[in-house]
Amino acid sequence: MNEIISENEVSRRSVLKGAAAGAAAIAAGGIGASTLGAPAASAADPLNVSFGSNNSNPPGPEEDAAWVAAAKAEGINVALNVVDHNTFQNQINSYLQGTPDNVFDWFAGYRMQFFAQKGLLTPIDDLWKKIGSNYTAGFAAASTGLDGKKYFVPTDWYPWAIHYRKSVWKKAGVNPASIKTMADLVNACKTFKSKGLIPIAQADKGGWEAMGVFDIINMRTNGYAFHAGLTGGRSSFLDPRVQKTFANWKTLLPYINKDPLTQSDQTAGTLVLQKKAAMIIIGSFTSGLYTNKADYNDLALIPFPIINPAFGTDSIDAPIDGVLASNSAANNLPASEALMAFIGSTKFSGIIQAISPGLFSNKNSTVPSDPFIQSQVKLVQATKHVAQFFDRDSRPDFAYPIFSDSIQKFLTGGDPKAIAKNLDAQWKALPPV
Secondary structure (H helix, E strand, O other): OOOOOOOOOOOOOOHHHHHHHHHHOOOOOOOOOHHHOOOOOEOOEOEEEEEEEOOOOOOHHHHHHHHHHHHHHOOEEEEEEEOOHHHHHHOHHHHHHOOOOOEEEEEOOHHHHHHHHOOOEOOOHHHHHHHHHHOOHHHHHHOEOOOOOEOEEEEEEOOEEEEEEHHHHHHHOOOHHHOOEHHHHHHHHHHHHHOOOEEEEOOOOOOOOOHHHHHHHHHHHHOHHHHHHHHHOOOOOOOHHHHHHHHHHHOOHHHEOOOHHHOOHHHHHHHHHOOOEEEEEEEHHHHHHOOOHHHHHOEEEEOOOEOOOOOOOOEEEOOEEEEEEEHHHHHHHHHHHHHHHHHOOHHHHHHHHHHOOOEEOOOOOOOOOOHHHHHHHHHHHOOOEEEOOHHHHOOHHHHHHHHHHHHHHHHOOOOHHHHHHHHHHHHHHOOOO
16 A cells, blocks of 8 residues: 655645645636536536535535536536435445446545545546646645546545634633643643533544544654554554554543544534533534634634654644546546536635635635634644545555444543454455455
């Protein structure tokens, strides 16, 4: 397995170079599918294409409705198939081997490469020849399979961090700038707990939410290279460094909610929104819950603090989302590529930005000027290594259900040594890719 996201690929020299440049580039709405080189459609001869969406959580339905209407105005009729986000992720393998939609939401990194290797995707090299100039080299690398072919059109990305409400921390007397080390974080958690707050809202109902917490603690403890080794099978879960990660994570468990396996990212994030919890360690997509402007303006983030000074805060999870073409797209390629080009366009990003501000992959997309978005850019600019998140950097048949179940056992009191031994055995038992 190759490392797809590294310092020399999607990092401050690639992702953010392109993202920051977008702030001074053309306004959203300036590029449609036809101007990106995709086959043009006319009202008299519309293109019909099916799309599988995992954008089920608010404001997902609103976003889907808006861009589907805009695509129709461009002559692309989209048959939208929306599936619950977690169900979509957990059943993706059977979905692709059954009767998948032509185009579908998915992720960059190894999660894309794995299905390309299995022959379950349609390459889109011709489309990339037309749209490639809209992306940095890092995004192009993240869209490439191990066979060198292009399969992915990136749409947006977001960092993982500690997210909190400024007013809650101020009332509790905790200064976010003071959280420099793990000891600082634990002390802050003690303060929050004494104020009657849940210090850390932890979700893991979907089996993926806590993976990002494992990632950041592992990278803070052992560095990015060890993270990449674990996700790629080059390092063993029997390595003593894994136990150091679990031991460091265990210091935070007394400060999480008691029911993480019943909490989704939405419900756990709502605990922070409602000022019942002081923070959540998750992706900045949690901002989608903040539909009230005053609440949104109260949202902020800080990087997870230092554990091992040798690594400082030099690594982060900043996953890339986008779209892929399934095997069924091969029989409907003009329409499929037209839709993918539209979804990768600044017209699409402008539509989504108007509903839920974020960071988009097309380097011509506007970067919102609001402080929360700018803090995301600053956060990733300050790092050396950008990971894709455990379940995207590793084999999907290992991430689910093997690794996800193991993390849930840890969260509910399981023995870290037994968990690591089981993970090592199950990795070795996997069939060849």
